[in-house]
Amino acid sequence: MAPVRNGKLIFNEIPSGYPEPGKTTIYDTQSVIDLETVQLDGGVLIKVLCLSADPFLRDKMRDPGIESFTPAYIIGEPTYGYGIGKVIRSEKEGFKAGDIVHTPVLGTFNLSSIHTTKHVDHSQKPEHVEYTVQKDFTDLEVIVPEPGLPLSVYLGAAGMPVESNSRPHRILCLEGVFQSQIGESTGETAFVTVAAGAVGSFVVQLAKLEGMKVITSAGSEDKLAFLKSLGADVAFNYKTTDTSEILVKEGPIDVYWDNAGGAILDAALGNAAVNARFIECGMISGYNSKEGALMKNLWNIVTRRISLNGFIAEDLNPKWKKEFFEVVPKKLVNGELKYREDITEGLEHAGEALLEVQLGRNTGKKIIIVAKE
């Protein structure tokens, strides 16, 4: 069999603001790979099927000299992230041709200290490529897909962004920290930002299961309709409506799920109830700006006894993963839990997909389909 093309999304330049497809990333089709003869050296040859375009990947598009929670991409090498693939050939016990593999990319996160992330080995991918030979098996896992569930869902509703948050108590009170404080949250009010995204839409449903009033924000009418279909009590467009105005009217808020940061976090602080719990999952407003945010309501942290808790989903995986995969995929198939995907077809458009999630233009979990099974 003749060598085939092995397209790759190459990290070409550190963006100063938003990533620019064709400039900060380039789709490269120069490489070829012979699927029958490529040396495996004890590894596994994987055909990449789908990739996850996550907002946090923007953090990897930085100067590698700057420390962060995840290693920086290397200029000239492929970008990478979470992915699902199919094993084509294997020289590793436990993996055989036809297996579906899931790569949580745990190894690219540093779980103990930010101070060594500069030096993390990049051998663990899955790269944003069509074919890849994997030789590090720390986090490569064979999955048995739930019948009826598209594989891509293992990157979204059944994947990284939500798997650590698989139970209401995990969503609304971070492990151990708040379990004693949350107590009965029925009747309390939650505010969920980036609510139509993979994480947000899951949080909204879990908060409703808890019996909370749920205020949600998103950036398009289409997303607001989706949020209403999930049971959100309030869904508003943060681009056209003042967040504070909504929160003054519908709040105060007891639980804030933050994926926004900046001015919206400030509005939430301004409209928080006494003993409010802020769950700091992400701050998309901060990924593309180094200017900082003008905060006027930080003082409320003291006067209203607000707690803010940052977390990284990876930290919580070891404890929750098993239960999650037993429970959640089934609920996604039977419709007890709803999800939505926004598909980009073709690795050649991966750069645009990465930009879209930064701009908040995706409607649902952003997936790049690289190949059909």
Place this chain on the structure above:
Amino acid sequence: MAPVRNGKLIFNEIPSGYPEPGKTTIYDTQSVIDLETVQLDGGVLIKVLCLSADPFLRDKMRDPGIESFTPAYIIGEPTYGYGIGKVIRSEKEGFKAGDIVHTPVLGTFNLSSIHTTKHVDHSQKPEHVEYTVQKDFTDLEVIVPEPGLPLSVYLGAAGMPVESNSRPHRILCLEGVFQSQIGESTGETAFVTVAAGAVGSFVVQLAKLEGMKVITSAGSEDKLAFLKSLGADVAFNYKTTDTSEILVKEGPIDVYWDNAGGAILDAALGNAAVNARFIECGMISGYNSKEGALMKNLWNIVTRRISLNGFIAEDLNPKWKKEFFEVVPKKLVNGELKYREDITEGLEHAGEALLEVQLGRNTGKKIIIVAKE
């Protein structure tokens, strides 16, 4: 006996920035009181001995239409705060002439919700006056002063600012919230701001007792020398030294005791260790400014899994008060715990004393001596 003068500090005008003695507050000597005949109506006549000039009183000098954790002062009426006095006459069981009373002013705080603070009854003082008739006894307490301890210490090292923080574990991990996370803090690094003040100097000593490395900041050479005498490992002047530079060199910090807010809080976020705990006690930088603070490091809350917890000492009093008064005054007398006071003599200078604590010019707990016993 002829009526005597009853001097009063009157709240005259809402300050736009710092309070201005003689303008936002006025010392009034027009009132007189007949100590023998003044009607008590079941109340207690108290001679005010000393008053506490606390930074948080600035919060009371606001438009009463703005909600906060403590009621606003009323224009034309005396200001008030924590105080110590002596009973002159009493019509109330449990209080007799000669008793020393301590007024935690609990009633002026709203413990359950910020949303009713506008309507809190102001009958509980102690007002910033020379003599007062108290008819509400909810929080008026007879104290038995520890021999050798000046009464004013019950407003500082043995009073409100620290009484809720009477144990190392209470200082470094707020009630229940962090006890599981703090674990062994020996060898960890704490950063304490406004460290030479009544609260800060106590925190520094408790953190040293915990075996922590303690970085401290204050605004004068005199205060830095005091901090060194308390055992601080690092003491720097935040007015002449860049906080970030110190923290880069001496950090990262595991525990941050915030009494500063603003740019210093931002520097602490920028130099926090993974899983750092920020204890949000106060934000003096925010009391006198409505402009807000430009924050560049909020994103670290997520990536470094930082927890921030606001608290109000009053919330914790019911649980810790008894043990505190059994343990702490003795340690203050025998020198096991050190404290420092900065005395202003005479109620006529109370306005200046309130300003000095806002400007950070006090060296130790600011006390206004109104009268000798």
